[in-house]
Amino acid sequence: GTPVVHISLRRDGAKNKSLICCRFMLSARAVGWGLTVVSVAGAMSSLSGSTCAGCRGLGLHRLGAVPGRDPNRTNDMLLLPPQIQDHSSASKHVVFFHGDIQNFHEEMALHSDAAPWVGWSLEQAGRVLGRRFPDSHIWVVRASRMYLHKFSCYQHFVQCNMFGAPEHSGYEAGQGAFCQLRSLLSNAMTRANLPHPLPPPEGSDTTIPPGFSLTLVGFSKGCVVLNQLVYELPGAQSDPLMSEFVQRISDMFWLDGGHPGGSETWVTNKAVLKELASSGISVHAHVTPYEVCDPMRAWVGREHEVFVKTLEEFGACPSKKLHFEDEPPSIENHFRVIQEF
Structure with missing residues (x-):
């Protein structure tokens, strides 16, 4: 059966604050709350097979435990074929x-x-993206660990703590986010029996299929993967086994990036942003007041501004938009950016 984590939430203080928090951060947003793990019955199940109950009628296919750069680094994935x-x-x-x-x-x-x-489940996100990109295969990558069923941890792409706050690093051949991404896509395409699958980076023939193009979309915590790819970009472009794959990335979308760390929500390193600006990748930054206008985390808005302005200084033309700017910050609007970008 499905493993369950039983959690008791102890509330200190008089105000009736919501238990739902998109990041459930150990920050000012979580002050006054205590978490006690009562019992943990197993790890999250590795879901294998094809179509899942939540996917019926959506054309979605679930691929469980797809291996990445080594057999132990797996991610569950959803695939929505082109509409x-x-x-x-x-x-x-x-x-x-x-x-x-x-x-x-x-x-x-x-x-x-x-x-x-649940209206913003992975299945629903895949369907929304299918409407946004109807001529493309949509791949939804589930974080390899969901701490307390809340915190998405992409430790197969970037070093992070138990809450998913990242520690970014540069490129290392055969390691890191680019290698994990390419290996995941290669293995997933093969398992899904797609024609002309992407070859793995370590194979005898690493030639990218003709016409192959890749768009990357990160939402909220998922933006840590995009940030890590940016940090790795200079090295990946210099690696003959990875450079052609990097050149096939056409667009990168940051959607209201956020994580529980106290900095590096957006990339501000000028050296790596210079490489991004000259890479030919189209950069898109879509945000809401929930992230960039929070006075308790003012660095998020400042870093977003530095990210955009630095790219502009290096000659890039990133597209940018503040959604719902005339509405109060809310988690609902935070999620809605997936639909509105």
Whole structure:
């Protein structure tokens, strides 16, 4: 059966604050709350097979425990085939990295703090992206660990603590986010029996299929993967086994990036941003007041501004938009950026 984590939440203080927090950060947003893990019955199940209950009627296929750069670094994935078939759709791919709380539909429905947001499950996110990119394969990558069923941890892409706060580093051949991403896509395409799958980076023939293009989308915590890719970009471009793959990335979308660390929510390192600006990758930064206008985490807004302005200084033209700027900050609008970008 599905393993369950039983959690008791102890509230100190008089105000009736919501138990639901997109990041559930150990910060000012979580002051006055105590967490006690009562019991943990096993790890999250590795879901294998094809179509899942939450995917019926959506054209989604679930691929469980897809191996990345080594057999022990696996991620569950969802695949939504192109909704519009043409001569180029077989080669277009969009990869989505989700935020905290988001999980498969049935996992979210089991937990009271996630259930109110089940409308933003991984299945639903895949379907929304399918409407946004109807001529592309949509790949939803589930974080390899969901601490307390809330905190998405992408430790197979970037070093991070138990709450998913990252520690970014540069490129290392055969390691890191680029290698994990390419290996995941290669193995997932092979398992899904797609024609002309992406070859693994360590194979005898690493030639990228003709017309292959890649769009990367990170939402909230998922943006830590995009940030790590930016830190690795200079080295990856210099690696003959990875450079052609990097050149096939057409667009990167940051959607309301956020994580529980106290800095580096957005990349501000000028050296790596200079490489991003000259890479030819189209950069898109979509935010909401929930992240960039929070006075308790003022560095997020400042870092976002530095990210955009630095890219502009280096000659890039990142697209940027503040969504719902005339509405009060809310978790609902935070999620809605997935639909509105």
